[in-house]
Amino acid sequence: MQLSDRELWLAANSIPERQDNGSIIWSGFITDISDKKQAEARIHQLAFYDELTGLPNRRLFADRMRQALVASARHQVYGALLYMDLDDFKSLNDTLGHSFGDTLLRNLAEIITRNFRETDTVSRLGGDEFVMILNDLGTSEEAATKNAHQMAESLLEALSKPIYLKNHQYKCEASIGIALFKGVGQPQEELLKRADTAMYEAKSAGRSVIRFHDSEVQSVLAQRFRLESQLRQAVERQELSLAYQKQVGLDGGATGVEALLRWQHPEQGNIPPSEFIPIAESNGLIVPLGLWVLETACQQLALWQSMPETQHMRVSVNVSSKQFYQPDFVESVVRALQQAKSAPTGLCIEVTESMVLDDLDNAMAKMQALRVYGIQISMDDFGTGYSSMAYLSRLPFDEVKIDKSFVQMADTRENSNEWIIIETIITMAHKLNMHVVAEGIETLRQHELLAAMGCDYFQGFYFSRPVDLDTFNHSLQSMR
């Protein structure tokens, strides 16, 4: 029962008694059991929650951990255990007293809880040690590592804001150890020990440090962070360049090139795009990098267009999803063309199927706007995604690029389903007035088979690897 100012728990006991006329009268008594209920709630609170902060205690943590492991196994997703320990709590407790320490811990509990999602668990195992269970961090180890690291970083940032307590300003620093988990394979105690060990490693490495238990994960992460900061300076240091891979027509003559980004790292040498482009995509750096690629490719296009022997050459440029969905993407492409004084018909923008399907209407509007200028659009990596014929017919593409994995798969099994699919793609693309490029041609046989199927253009190591500009121009001259 809810009274105006408090909740009242009542227990009713009554016995039915049948009367002579057949009716039933209940007689009994009602007892106020509010005190008992409160005592039960208090016992539950004491059993499962930390008295000082109100956070789940070790017992409830163990139960949530069990649930997290089962859920992770069922959905095949990664989770992580974050073990956090304050960097100078002991000395603070000793100098400012335990009551100050307690108030600080209560404040921190609130800050930590605010920093995580409702589906995560924030618990206090004792002293200044907090352990968090993070669920649903992704299906790949890489995504989980990144997500767990981001969440730990954002926690450190939230903790670093000054807290004002009893005339003291306190800026918190903490060490965090992380252990990833997936499925029920690892015993709970083992996982906790791993996160704890990682936390000790973090502590010995300095203040406000995050460490993963798995040394391999840690070194991949360290390399990623190193690359990330170096990539920021790569444009200014002129470490980036474009490689050009030619595309040929049926007669073997070069009809165009695909411009591919290259990073010549001063110590590590050539770093493949598969390594640095995902980093640039995740931190937004891909937008300025992509613009640099477009501007450089347009300048080169203008040069080729100014010479009679190369004026027919088309330059294809890859764009990433983040870059494509920038509100001013179309304007930035047009600006790059205008600044370089190159004709828009020589530029081809390569987008992938999954990129377009992310936001179909928006993508369609951008593609139509690009085509108004005469810029061509190619659907890259066709065959790897949904490869929906329905979408292909609705979207304004000029070209379909059959992915290399598809071409190579088909080569190994004659008359395989892959060949049938390739043939269907080619026929359908032609009916939709699109031409077809097969990429990843490595053998004469692949070339001949695809040519026989009606493919229009070809690209692959069989004709040429991607090469630097001088080598490319040289090869053009020697062909004349």
Ligand SMILES: Nc1nc2c(ncn2[C@@H]2O[C@@H]3COP(=O)(O)O[C@H]4[C@@H](O)[C@H](n5cnc6c(=O)[nH]c(N)nc65)O[C@@H]4COP(=O)(O)O[C@H]3[C@H]2O)c(=O)[nH]1
């Ligand atoms: N095995 C084999 N491979 C072949 C063959 N012919 C070409 N390749 C490789 O296939 C990739 C083709 O580019 P992509 O599918 O667009 O795939 C590209 C593209 O998605 C991305 N990328 C490259 N440059 C840029 C860029 O400027 N911007 C963006 N957003 N992504 C880029 O990185 C990916 C990888 O680029 P690369 O390492 O240069 O790898 C290139 C090229 O070197 C062949 O016959 N056999």
